[in-house]
Amino acid sequence: MDKVSFRKQQIDTVNSFMKTDQAQKEINEIYFQLFDNADFKAxxxxxxxxxxxxxxxxxxIINKCWEDGKSVYIPKTFSDYSMNFVKYERDTELETSSFGVREPKEYKKEILDPPELIIVPGVAFSREGNNRLGFGAGYYDRYLAQYPTKTIALAVSRQFFIKTPWPVFTxxxxxxxxxxxxEDE
Known part of the structure; x- marks a missing residue:
């Protein structure tokens, strides 16, 4: 199956699953695992x-970071498919991107590229190769090629695959x- 078709199918599957009680149970367990993760703690x-x-x-997760004295950075995306991570605080003024994601309005100060750890979003992940299928614009792939850093992805069961069912490119x-x-299924 091609990436575009698989991504669309995945988004529909995950959207339906996220409305269930099972999803909430999984999310709580994922938080527990993340907050106990050595790289997250460090x-x-x-x-x-x-x-x-x-x-x-x-x-x-953001609140836990603040409680633990960590600095939080959120992405600011640009029309050339690049992005920077900008410091996020409770009073940071936000605007909505063309993708519907809230981003910092002011982005010329307090940039950190890269943060020590990035929690990378996606629609699907696989154990095989730790592959990730993003939302299709390639922002994170470009960013991580330019700014290698530690990365963690969080996946509910409907986002996690043992083998990679989508094509993976260089x-x-x-x-x-x-x-x-x-992970143990």
Whole structure:
């Protein structure tokens, strides 16, 4: 199956699953695993997106970072498919990107490229090669090619595969770790 078709199918599958009680149980377990992860604990700066509907909510992670004294950075994307990570605080003024993601409005100060750890979003992940299927624009693949750093992906069971069912290309960047309750299936 090609990436575009698989991505569309995956988004529909995940959107339906995220409305279930099982999804909430899995998300709570994923938070527990992340907060106990050695790389997460050690990182002083964390890059993360502001979640949108039908994604694992990132605000509990952001709040945990702040509680632990970590600096939080969120991506600011540009029309040339590049991005920077900009410091995020409770009073950061936000705007909505063309993809519907909230981003910092002011992005010329307090940039950190790269944060020590990036929690990388995606629609599907596989144990085989720690492959990641993103949302299709290639922002993270380009960013991680330019700014290698530690990466963790969070995946509910419907996002996690043992073998990679989508085509993987040279420019696709794998993640270092995938945290999922489905890892032992």
């Amino acid at each position: 990182a002083k700066s964390v890059g993360i997106t502001l979640s949108i509907e039908n994604e694992i909510p990132t605000f509990p 420019l696709d960047k794998p993640v270092d770790q995938i945290i999922s309750v489905a």
